[in-house]
Amino acid sequence: MxxxxxxxxxxxxxxxxxxxxxxxxxxxxxxxxxxxxxxxxxxxxxxxxxxxxxxxxxxxxxxxxxxxxxxxxxxxxxxxxxxxxxxxxxxxxxxxKGEKVTVEVPVHVVGESAPGTIHQVELQHLTVTVPATNIPEIIEVSIEGLEDGAILRVSDIPRPEGATIDVDPEHEVVIVSTPRASADDLAADEASAEAGSSAGADSSEA
Known part of the structure; x- marks a missing residue:
């Protein structure tokens, strides 16, 4: 209880x-x-x-x-x-006593994904129907060792005792990915490299 x-x-x-x-x-x-x-x-x-x-x-x-x-x-x-x-x-x-209630329970990510990856939580809370005397404070989602591209869906989440999760089983909960430079970052790096090359050329001509 x-x-x-x-x-x-x-x-x-x-x-x-x-x-x-x-x-x-x-x-x-x-x-x-x-x-x-x-x-x-x-x-x-x-x-x-x-x-x-x-x-x-x-x-x-x-x-x-x-x-x-x-x-x-x-x-x-x-x-x-x-x-x-x-x-x-x-x-x-x-x-x-004995009745079930429907509540929103926060998602809590535990563990570490593969080195160099990050995770993004798509659902901060899950709607569950559970005995009123057995409501979990959080629902733990483990990402331990998950590689780039891994997706945890509602169907992958362990159900709290006596509970059902009232969300589409295919809904994404956590996504693991490798950070990638944005187009703006790449453009800035290229501009910086070109500026450095031009400066080096001017210096040699002098």
Whole structure:
């Protein structure tokens, strides 16, 4: 079972932009919890604890303690301040034991490709359907020893336990290649070489 983060939550009775600003000034984050046919609950979450829970894993499993009762949830949407990157608002969705959810999981490249080659990640995230209690933080893709021209596609990626990857199996995920000089670089090198030749000729004539 995935690690969970326990967050204390209180019910909000004030709504609107002004109420949201007052909530944030109190070091709390406005949030809404919904799902499974339940009426939406307007909540206030502890700011620092919520930031830590979601800092490295947007799909972290959360245990909300609301008026003494526990509810498991996932962050469906996290709104952040564009400058300070603090969390302004969170949409939460109720999850229950045994159900599957569809989330985006970041791709993490490991290993070293063949000497002289570089790799390019074509898909930064993969959409997966996975048990809510077993969401991976990352999907590792190994490029160890891959040569120039190697392509890893979705069909080559190991599936997380109990998960399916909801992306076209032929979609490229990582491409390994050898850096090649651009046409502009080649033209600049040729111009430099010609300039050097001309300078040498002028010097000999002098």
């Amino acid at each position: 995935a690690d969970t983060h326990t967050l204390n939550a209180s019910t909000r009775t004030e709504f609107g932009k002004g109420a949201a600003r007052r909530t944030r000034r109190a070091n709390l984050i406005p949030a809404v919890l919904y799902g499974h046919g339940e009426a939406p609950q307007h909540l206030a979450l502890e700011s620092h604890a919520t930031f830590l829970a979601l800092k490295d894993n947007a799909n972290a499993l959360l245990t909300l303690v609301i008026d003494g009762k526990k509810q498991t949830a996932l962050a469906k949407d996290v709104q952040r301040d564009p400058v300070r990157r603090t969390i302004d608002h969170v949409d939460l969705v109720i999850v229950r």
